[in-house]
Amino acid sequence: MNRTKREQILETAMRLFVENGIQATPTSQIAKKAGVATGTLFHHFATKEELVNELYHEIFSSLLAYQKERFNPDTDVRERLRQIWYLDIEWGTAHEEYSHFLERYSFLHYASESAINEAHERFETCLAAFKEAVVSGLTKFDDLEYVKSHYIWNIRMNTMYFIAHPERCTPENIEKSFEIYWQGISNA
Amino acid sequence: MNRTKREQILETAMRLFVENGIQATPTSQIAKKAGVATGTLFHHFATKEELVNELYHEIFSSLLAYQKERFNPDTDVRERLRQIWYLDIEWGTAHEEYSHFLERYSFLHYASESAINEAHERFETCLAAFKEAVVSGLTKFDDLEYVKSHYIWNIRMNTMYFIAHPERCTPENIEKSFEIYWQGISNA
Amino acid sequence: MNRTKREQILETAMRLFVENGIQATPTSQIAKKAGVATGTLFHHFATKEELVNELYHEIFSSLLAYQKERFNPDTDVRERLRQIWYLDIEWGTAHEEYSHFLERYSFLHYASESAINEAHERFETCLAAFKEAVVSGLTKFDDLEYVKSHYIWNIRMNTMYFIAHPERCTPENIEKSFEIYWQGISNA
Amino acid sequence: MNRTKREQILETAMRLFVENGIQATPTSQIAKKAGVATGTLFHHFATKEELVNELYHEIFSSLLAYQKERFNPDTDVRERLRQIWYLDIEWGTAHEEYSHFLERYSFLHYASESAINEAHERFETCLAAFKEAVVSGLTKFDDLEYVKSHYIWNIRMNTMYFIAHPERCTPENIEKSFEIYWQGISNA
DNA sequence: AATGAATGAGCATTCATTCAT
DNA sequence: CATGAATGAATGCTCATTCAT
Numbered sequence: 052m053n054r055t056k057r058e059q060i061l062e063t064a065m066r067l068f069v070e071n072g073i074q075a076t077p078t079s080q081i082a083k084k085a086g087v088a089t090g091t092l093f094h095h096f097a098t099k100e101e102l103v104n105e106l107y108h109e110i111f112s113s114l115l116a117y118q119k120e121r122f123n124p125d126t127d128v129r130e131r132l133r134q135i136w137y138l139d140i141e142w143g144t145a146h147e148e149y150s151h152f153l154e155r156y157s158f159l160h161y162a163s164e165s166a167i168n169e170a171h172e173r174f175e176t177c178l179a180a181f182k183e184a185v186v187s188g189l190t191k192f193d194d195l196e197y198v199k200s201h202y203i204w205n206i207r208m209n210t211m212y213f214i215a216h217p218e219r220c221t222p223e224n225i226e227k228s229f230e231i232y233w234q235g236i237s238n239a
Numbered sequence: 240m241n242r243t244k245r246e247q248i249l250e251t252a253m254r255l256f257v258e259n260g261i262q263a264t265p266t267s268q269i270a271k272k273a274g275v276a277t278g279t280l281f282h283h284f285a286t287k288e289e290l291v292n293e294l295y296h297e298i299f300s301s302l303l304a305y306q307k308e309r310f311n312p313d314t315d316v317r318e319r320l321r322q323i324w325y326l327d328i329e330w331g332t333a334h335e336e337y338s339h340f341l342e343r344y345s346f347l348h349y350a351s352e353s354a355i356n357e358a359h360e361r362f363e364t365c366l367a368a369f370k371e372a373v374v375s376g377l378t379k380f381d382d383l384e385y386v387k388s389h390y391i392w393n394i395r396m397n398t399m400y401f402i403a404h405p406e407r408c409t410p411e412n413i414e415k416s417f418e419i420y421w422q423g424i425s426n427a
Numbered sequence: 428m429n430r431t432k433r434e435q436i437l438e439t440a441m442r443l444f445v446e447n448g449i450q451a452t453p454t455s456q457i458a459k460k461a462g463v464a465t466g467t468l469f470h471h472f473a474t475k476e477e478l479v480n481e482l483y484h485e486i487f488s489s490l491l492a493y494q495k496e497r498f499n500p501d502t503d504v505r506e507r508l509r510q511i512w513y514l515d516i517e518w519g520t521a522h523e524e525y526s527h528f529l530e531r532y533s534f535l536h537y538a539s540e541s542a543i544n545e546a547h548e549r550f551e552t553c554l555a556a557f558k559e560a561v562v563s564g565l566t567k568f569d570d571l572e573y574v575k576s577h578y579i580w581n582i583r584m585n586t587m588y589f590i591a592h593p594e595r596c597t598p599e600n601i602e603k604s605f606e607i608y609w610q611g612i613s614n615a
Numbered sequence: 616m617n618r619t620k621r622e623q624i625l626e627t628a629m630r631l632f633v634e635n636g637i638q639a640t641p642t643s644q645i646a647k648k649a650g651v652a653t654g655t656l657f658h659h660f661a662t663k664e665e666l667v668n669e670l671y672h673e674i675f676s677s678l679l680a681y682q683k684e685r686f687n688p689d690t691d692v693r694e695r696l697r698q699i700w701y702l703d704i705e706w707g708t709a710h711e712e713y714s715h716f717l718e719r720y721s722f723l724h725y726a727s728e729s730a731i732n733e734a735h736e737r738f739e740t741c742l743a744a745f746k747e748a749v750v751s752g753l754t755k756f757d758d759l760e761y762v763k764s765h766y767i768w769n770i771r772m773n774t775m776y777f778i779a780h781p782e783r784c785t786p787e788n789i790e791k792s793f794e795i796y797w798q799g800i801s802n803a
Numbered sequence: 804a805a806t807g808a809a810t811g812a813g814c815a816t817t818c819a820t821t822c823a824t
Numbered sequence: 825c826a827t828g829a830a831t832g833a834a835t836g837c838t839c840a841t842t843c844a845t
Contacts, residue, residue, distance in 0.1 A: 056805080074262045077839055088806040093841065095804095158346050159260075191419050194407065197400060201419070204396035205389075212388055219382065231379050231389070235423020244829080266815060276831045281816060283829090432826080450638045453818055464827040469820065471825095534722050535636075567795050570783065573776060577795070580772035581765075588764055595758065607755050607765070611799025620808080642836060652810045657837060659808090 057095045059085040065106055069151040073103060073159050107156050110149045115174060117142045122176055128189060129233060131180040136206065136229045143210035144220055150210050190236050198236060205232050245283045247273040253294055257339040261291060261347050295344050298337045303362060305330045310364055316377060317421060319368040324394065324417045331398035332408055338398050378424055386424060393420050433471045435461040441482055445527040449479060449535050483532050486525045491550060493518045498552060504565060505609060507556045512582065512605045519586035520596055526586050566612055574612060581608050621659045623649040629670055633715040637667060637723050671720050674713045679738060681706045686740055692753060693797060695744045700770065700793045707774035708784055714774050754800050762800060769796050 063085035067076045078099050082089045096102035118138045124131065143150040181202065185195050192198065209228045213220040251273035255264040266287050270277045284290035306326045312319065331338040369390065373383050380386065397416045401408040439461035443452040454475050458465045472478035494514045500507065519526040557578065561571050568574065585604045589596040627649035631640040642663050646653045660666035682702045688695065707714040745766065749759050756762065773792045777784040 072262075074260075078841085079839065082807095089841085090806050090808095090843085091804080094806090097841095099840065191415055192412070194404075196404075200396055200400055201393075204392050208388055208392035212385060216382075216384075224380070227379055231423045233423075234427060235419045235421075239422065239427075265813075267813085277815090278817080278831050278833095279829075282831090285816095287815065448638075450636075454820085455818065458828095465820085466822085466827050466829095467825080470827090473820095475819065567791055568788070570780075572780075576772055576776055577769075580768050584764055584768035588761060592758075592760075600756070603755055607799045609799075610803060611795045611797075615798060615803070641834075643834085653836090654810050654812095654838080655808075658810090661837095663836065 056085075056087050056091060060087060060092055060095060060102070061106055061109065064102055065110075065148060065152050068103070068106070068155055069148050073155050078102075103156065103159070106152065110146075110152060113146070113149065114139075114142055118174065118176075124176060128180055128184045128187070129237070131176075132184070132202075132233065133229055135177050135180065136232060137225060139206045140210055140213060140220075140225055140228070143206075144213045144217070147214050150214060154207065154211070184237075189238055191238055192236075201236055202232070205235075244273075244275055244279060248275060248280055248283060248290070249294055249297070252290055253298075253336055253340050256291070256294070256343055257336050261343050266290075291344065291347075294340065298334075298340060301334070301337070302327075302330055306362065306364075312364060316368055316372045316375070317425070319364070320372070320390075320421065321417055323365050323368065324420060325413060327394045328398055328401060328408075328413055328416070331394075332401045332405070335402045338402060342395065342399070372425075377426055379426055380424075389424055390420070393423075432461075432463050432467060436463060436468055436471060436478070437482055437485065440478055441486075441524060441528050444479070444482070444531055445524050449531050454478075479532065479535075482528065486522075486528060489522070489525070490515075490518055494550065494552075500552065504556055504560045504563070505613070507552075508560070508578075508609065509605055511553055511556065512608065513601060515582045516586055516589060516596075516601055516604070519582075520589050520593070523590050526590060530583065530587070560613075565614055567614055568612075577612055578608070581611075620649075620651055620655060624651060624656055624659060624666070625670055625673070628666055629674075629712055629716050632667070632670070632719055633712050637719050642666075667720065667723075670716065674710075674716060677710070677713070678703075678706055682738065682740075688740060692744055692748050692751070693801070695740075696748070696766075696797065697793055699741050699744065700796065701789060703770045704774055704777060704784075704789055704792070707770075708777045708781070711778045714778060718771065718775070748801075753802055755802055756800075765800055766796070 060081060064076070064081045067081055067084065078092055079089055081102075082092045085092075092102070096105060118135065121138055122131075122134055126134070178199075181195060181198050184190050185193055185198055190198050192201075209232075213225070213228075248269060252264070252269045255269055255272065266280055267277055269290075270280045273280070280290070284293060306323065309326055310319075310322055314322070366387075369383060369386050372378050373381055373386055378386050380389075397420075401413070401416075436457060440452070440457045443457055443460065454468055455465055457478075458468045461468075468478070472481060494511065497514055498507075498510055502510070554575075557571060557574050560566050561569055561574055566574055568577075585608075589601070589604075624645060628640070628645045631645055631648065634640075642656055643653055645666075646656045649656070656666070660669060682699070685702055686695075686698055690698070742763075745759060745762050748754050749757055749762055754762055756765075773796075777789070777792075
């Protein structure tokens with residue numbers, strides 16, 4: 052029962068955060084729509100912020116787990132970035148709500164996008180590929196931060212695009228989207 | 240004196256919105272830091288939303304004016320997009336606060352970025368270039384919406400990057416940033 | 428011009444007070460709809476209350492003047508009350524807005540209906556008739572206050588009724604309404 | 616404890632509404648004088664209007680219950696109206712504050728006294744008697760609306776009178792007041 | 804663990820009134 | 825006289841959080 056209520060709260064919160072925004076969603080509304088008392092919400096999460104962060108960590112862990120399971124590190128840089136690109140889009144379009152929540156969350160913690168950056172830094176595999184690309188002169192711009200930022204904004208844009216247009220989310224279009232990314236950032 | 244108070248309010252509001260977020264900035268704080276009474280704020284702007292929108296329109300008009308003055312339409316598509324890219328980055332880095340405000344504003348009106356999209360649509364010159372590029376098969380992806388979205392997210396990313404790293408905001412790097420954009424999206 | 432603006436304010440105020448209630452009508456609205464500046468309103472009337480009272484006195488004077496002009500004192504008590512009854516209804520139905528304003532006003536100053544009572548006391552003719560009726564034993568209830576209150580509430584009720592149903596405001600019905608009043612209060 | 620706070624709020628609100636008027640009584644004052652936090656008031660009543668309506672319904676239900684318990688329908692029209700007259704005055708003078716509140720409330724919902732009219736319509740017994748009186752030609756004026764309005768204003772007037780002069784609220788005077796009412800309206 | 808009544812600082816907004824021009 | 829920008833106390837209402845049961 053414990054886990055159940057906790058999960059009800061998390062699910063409801065995510066849905067409402069995505070629909071109306073995090074700041075615009077009162078905890079009272081979350082509790083009501085989750086079918087629990089307001090006290091119950093604060094029994095499981097000391098503050099609203101903790102609830103938000105908890106949600107973020109669960110979602111981000113899910114993304115990490117998804118990628119770690121499927122990632123093959125024994126490939127060249129381009130292929131590794133291609134893998135990550137595909138995994139991000141696959142996971143993102145398969146979990147529309149999570150993707151929208153991550154957008155909301157990263158904006159709330161907007162301050163030189165450090166939050167979302169930090170997050171990605173935890174996925175060392177990803178970071179390693181960027182570093183290797185930069186160091187080996189594969190990128191037009193030899194600043195790691197630029198390369199990371201460029202990836203993040205582009206993967207966000209593409210994920211949002213494919214979520215908004217599911218009918219265009221075909222293997223060819225995803226491949227094309229990666230080409231657009233790669234031919235842009237790489238030294239032709 | 241009229242213009243002065245009104246302007247004090249607008250300036251203070253923008254600063255606070257950028258620092259703390261629009262939703263997180265109380266009108267009372269704006270009034271206090273602007274050195275006016277709360278009633279004065281509501282004398283000039285009927286609601287907080289009107290103040291926010293007024294700010295948006297003033298800033299957006301400034302951007303539009305800047306670009307219209309400098310844009311030379313008698314060039315090929317790539318050159319026109321290159322001009323817009325430069326103008327966006329020039330204006331954006333010269334008005335850091337405006338850029339941050341636009342980020343805040345467009346997120347508040349977040350609905351698959353429609354707000355910022357619509358806004359850009361008003362700059363017909365820009366839109367025409369995208370259309371021409373798509374129609375004449377210059378782009379890898381022949382969907383106008385993709386091309387617009389791709390531009391917007393990339394120009395936002397680059398503007399934020401150059402604001403965060405002013406020392407790297409050199410002609411060569413801007414040119415490089417455009418190359419990254421253009422070699423990505425175009426059918427090179 | 429002075430008198431004009433003042434009158435515009437008074438007229439507009441009355442209309443708005445009747446439509447929306449006195450407390451619910453902001454002075455700013457009165458000024459705007461009257462086409463004058465807020466400062467102008469307070470130039471002519473020091474406070475909102477003064478404006479309200481001024482309106483009351485103008486209207487009440489109008490009623491008084493109307494009645495004094497037409498009243499014939501050389502008749503018996505019943506006939507004098509009948510005259511007042513008719514004059515009240517004639518004036519009240521001919522000036523619907525004034526009647527509604529008086530209702531609003533007397534309610535605002537509601538406190539054992541003293542306001543409206545006092546007002547009527549100034550019309551000595553009326554008061555004298557009540558006194559005579561009571562003293563000479565013509566009324567069922569020998570309390571002057573009862574007789575006054577009874578008259579006031581009944582004349583208000585009848586005025587409102589005839590305003591709401593102008594098609595029934597015929598000489599016969601007015602006569603009937605007086606009969607209802609008189610046969611009630613008098614020692615038939 | 617729950618019921619207690621809610622009741623404290625209702626009681627305090629009624630007292631203040633009667634003393635100062637509904638519009639002139641801030642919710643903050645109600646909360647303070649009731650000894651609760653402002654949030655508590657809005658926990659029990661979503662809006663000030665809801666609080667006002669709740670008060671009205673509680674009071675009106677009390678009146679209805681009082682009358683339904685005591686009313687004997689097996690009597691002629693005059694006797695039935697006489698019963699209602701007595702019940703209204705008994706209840707009204709026994710609950711002065713309720714009576715004053717009803718005056719305040721019905722004026723706030725002022726629109727040719729429809730609110731108080733509607734309310735009485737719910738007491739079908741009362742309405743039925745009026746209808747029977749009109750239809751059987753017992754009244755001087757054969758318009759049901761007139762008869763209802765006439766009753767309402769007269770019972771209000773008499774209730775207010777007996778509240779203001781409790782020493783005159785004797786059986787003989789109440790009987791006399793009914794005679795004044797009845798000999799007026801009826802085709803004696 | 805779960806509840807939900809209670810809290811009160813905080814918020815957007817209103818409005819009668821003032822005063823410099 | 826007329827103006828309307830400026831004022832700021834006051835208002836109805838919100839919401840994250842607490843706590844007794």
